[in-house]
Amino acid sequence: MSLVAPPSLQLDLFLRDTAAYQQALARYDRLRPILQGQATLTQQSRATGIPYNQLWRDLQRFRRAGLVGLLDHRALPHTRGKPPVEVRVPLHVQQQIVRLALAHPFTARELARISQTCYEVPIDHRGIRRVLELHQLSPAVLRLHYQTTQQTALPPFPAGQQLELAMEPTTRAQRLVQA
Secondary structure: OOOOOOHHHHHHHHHHHHHHHHHHHHHHHHHHHHHOOOOOOHHHHHOOOOOOHHHHHHHHHHHHHHHHHOOOOOOOOOOOOOOHHHHHHHHHHHHHHHOOOOOOOOHHHHHHHHHHHHHOOOHHHHHHHHHHHHHOOHHHHHHHHHHHHHHHHOOOOOOOOOOOOOOOOOOHHHHHHHH
């Protein structure tokens, strides 16, 4: 028979989120006199100023799930819905989206269509906006970038000897003779 306790999932949860850990411990400390039989719910409610119903709910949650039951589940991230965009969209696709957004004045919907077509990534215009926000590119920053790139002049075409290209139509026989 092993005397070593299995690792607790509750401890892993609390080690990751210290604020939730502190709140759950504070709720447990309010329940401790009740659990040890030193006070009743009514007495503890009067002593702490916490409503009776809240103490009763916390006691039921603690008995049902331990310290995890004392967590404020409204503050915890929910598991429903889609994962964050940085998880769903690979990094190389994010980089291409940023490059396209900087190079051309595409709308978010156009960038989404390009990403869906070229990379087969299921993303919509809101996801594109999230990717751009993730890389600190707001619409105002992009507009400023477009304005500055439009104002800069293209380098002049170097003057000099230009190549002459034969533009006369040729037949296949003439091309074979030249080859």
